[in-house]
Amino acid sequence: MRLEPRSERSLLLTLGFPLLALLVAALFAALLVMLAGANPFTVFALILKGSLGSRFAVMETLTRATPLIFTGLAAAVAFRAKLWNIGGEAQFYAGAVMTVVLGTGLLPLPAPVLLPVLMLAAMLGGAVLLYAPALMKTRFGVDEVVTTLLFNFIFLLLVSLLLEGPLKDPMGLGWPQSKKVVEAAQLPRLVKGLRLHWGFVLALAAAAVVWFIDRKTVLGYEMRAVGHNARAAQFAGIPVARVIARTALISGGLAALGGFSEVAGLKGNLTLDLSPGFGYTGIVVAMLALLHPLGVIAAAIFVAAVFVGADAMSRSAGVPSYIAHVMVASALLTMVTAVMFTRYRLRWR
C-alpha cells in the first residue's frame, strides 16, 4: 500500500472529499450517540436547531465564532509561513490583559479614540509575545512549538497572578477577576438585546485584511515562499528571518485582537476562564480551513455551531455536550485525511 501523487485535481475531488469527510465524521458521531442511548437523528436535529434554528441561536453561534476567527487567523497566518505558533492561547490573554490594563479608567478618552488605542495595544501585547519565540527560532534554532506551547502555561499563571494582585477588582467579592472596562472601552452590540457585538465585524475585516496581505502584497508573497520552501526562498534573496519575524508579529497580533474583542465586546472584564481554549481551537479552525483566511470564517462558524448546538442538545436529549469535542475532532481528522486524498491516491502494492 502506498501513496502516489495525483497529477491533476478536479473540482469534484476538491469539493467532494471534504464533504465526504464531514459525512464520515457525522457517521462516527452518530455511532457514539447511539452508544449513549439516543437517536442520532434526533440529536443532530437538536444540534442543528440549537445552533442555527432561530435568530437567537444564529446570533449565539456567531458570537462564539468571533474569538475563533481571530485565533484561527493567527494560526493560519503563522502556519502558512511554517511558523508553528501553538501559543495562540497566551497571545489571546495578552490582548485581554492589555485591554483591561488600559481600558479600566487609566486612559480618559472618548470611545472613537480609546477603542483603536486599545486594539493597537492589545495587538502589540500579542505580537511581542510571539516575537520572542520567533527570534529564538531564527537566531538560535530553538523549536517554536516548544517555546510557544510553554508560553501558554507561563502566561496563564501570570494572568492568575495579576488577577490576584494588581488587576484584582476590589468590588469583586474576592473572585479572581478584573474590574469592568469603562463604557468608552466597550464594543457596541450589533443587535439590541442580543450578545452579538462589533467584534464579529472586526473579525470579518481581519480575515479580509489577511486575505489581502496574502494575495496582493510583497509580504504575503514572501510569507508563502518561506512557508513552502525556505531554502529556495533564501536562494532567491528573500530575507527569511525577517519574514518569519513579521509573520510572528501579525499572527500574535491577530490572536491578541481576539482577546480584546472578547473583553471589550462580550465579557467586559478579565477572568481566568475568559478563554475555554480558544487559542488551541483556533489551530483546529485553521486546519479545517486549510489555512485559507476566508475559509477560517466558515470553519470558525462550523466549530462554534457544533459547540453551541451541542450545549442546547445536551440540555434536552441527555447526551453529554462532550459529543461536540468528538465531532470537531473527528471532523478535523477526516478533513485532513480528505485533503491528503485530493493530492494523493492510494494504491495497493
Added chain:
Amino acid sequence: MPHPTTAQPESVLRLSHITKRFGALTANDAISLAVKVGEIVGLLGENGAGKTTLMSILFGHYVADEGEITVRGEVLPPGSPHAAIAAGIGMVHQHFTLADNLTVLDNIMLGAEPLWRLTSARGAARARVSALARDFGLEVDPDAVVAGLTVGERQRVEILKALYREARILILDEPTAVLTPQESASLFATLKRFVAHGLSVIFISHKLNEILAACERVYVLRSGRLVAERQITGTSRSELAELMVGRPLPQPRVEPQEPGAVVLELRDVSAHRGALWLRNVGVELRAGEIIGIAGVSGNGQTLLADVIAGTLAPDSGTLAMAGREVAAAGPRRMVAEGIGRIPEDRHSEGLIGDMSITENVISEGYDAAPFSRHGLIDWQAARAAAERAVAAYQVKCQGLDGPVRLLSGGNMQKLILGRVMARAPRVVLANQPTRGLDVGAVAYVHEQLLAARARGAGILLISEDLEEMLSLSDRIAVMHRGHLSEARPRAGLSIGELGLLMAGHTGGGDSHAA
C-alpha cells in the same frame, strides 16, 4: 525494429514481457531481455526511460503488473529482495548504502550474518573479503572506517558487499556518476575480471562512451519500451544516441570568439561551511567565455557556487564585478549586480514546488518594479513576465497558475533559464545545469548557455560531466579539496589530464604520465 532476444541456452537471467504501470504512465512496456553467463550487458536510456523501474522489479522492490523473471531457469518470486539476493542478484545503487561510522569489514558483514550467533566469524569473513578483493582487484583496507574513504573506494565496498553475498549477477546503477575518469577505467577493468570469473553484469547508464567502453551488448530503452538490442562491435556512438533519444541529436557548436574584459574576479577567496572548505580561490572570468570548473563532487564546488550566488559569505578574499568590488553581498545584491544563477538543485533551491509558475518567475525580483509597487505585487506584470519566459524558453506547462512541481525536470530547468536570462546577466553561474535532464533538454540548456556566451556574458560552468565540460568550455579549472587550479585552455587538455587533476595531482611535469 526492436525485438526481444530469443531463448539462449546459456542465459543466466531472463526477463519476459515485464510491464509496470504507474497510473496512466507505463514505465515498462512488455520488456524482454536476457543476460548470458560471463557477459557485461548495457542498459542504455535517458532519465525516465524505465531503467531504474526495471531493475527495481528485478531486485524485488516493485512487483511487475505482467511478465516474469527467471534466474537459471527458475522463476524468481516477485516482490522479494531476499529472494533476489538468494538467487544471486547483487545491486550496487547509485547512492551508496553504507554506514559511515563502521569499518569496511563491518559494512560488508552487516545484514549478511545471522543475528542469533554469539561469536561473530570475523576471522573467516576477513579472509573471504581479502580473497575477493585480491581476485577482483578491489583493493580496500578492511579495517578502514567508511567515513574516511573516497567515493571510488566506497563503491568498491558496495561491490564487495554484493560479492560477499555470493552475487552471480551484478547490477550497477549509473556507477560512474561520482568517479574520476581513472576510477571509471579501473571499474571497467574490474568488471572485465568479473565476467572472466563467470559472473554477469548489468551496467545501467545514460552515458554513451561508458556503454561503448564497458559492455559487449546493449539494450536501449526509450519511454518504457525496449527499442533496440545491439552488439557493441556492430554499433556506433551516433546510432546509440539516436536510438536512445529517438531522433538525431544536435551537437553543441562552440564558435571561436575572443573573450572581452574581465566581468567577474575572485581573489584569494576562502570560505567554509561545517567541515567543508574553500581555500584561497582565485578566478578571472572574461566576457564571452565559458570557464568550466571540474572536480569530483564534494571538493568545494558547492561552496564556490554559493559564494558567487551570495548565499555564503566568504571568510576572506574579494569578489569583484567588472573591476568593482562587491562586499557583504547577499543573493539579492548578486542578482542586482548582474549574476544569473542556475542552482545545483532545482527542486530544493531553484524553485518553490508548491508555488505557481508565475510566482516562481518573479522570485528574484518580486520586491521591485515592475513586479511590485508600494509593497503590492503587480500580478499583471508578473503574469506577463511568466508568459514571456514560458514562450521564449519553450516551457511545456498546463498553465501559469499550476504548481511548478508538476513540471518535468527539463521544463523546470527551462523555467529557471527563463527567469535568469530575462535579466540579461553579465555573468551566468551554471551549477550542474544539466544534471538529471534528458538528452533533448541537455542540448537545449547547452544551446542557451552558448547563446549567452555569444551575447557577451561570462559563464562559470560547474559540472561533473566531463564530456559537457570539454565540449562547452573555453578554459577549464579543477577543484580539489577546496583548492582551484589555474584555468587552462581546453584545447591543450585531455580527459586523462583532467582526471589526474581531479584526483589531486597538481598540474606539474608528471601530469602527462596518464
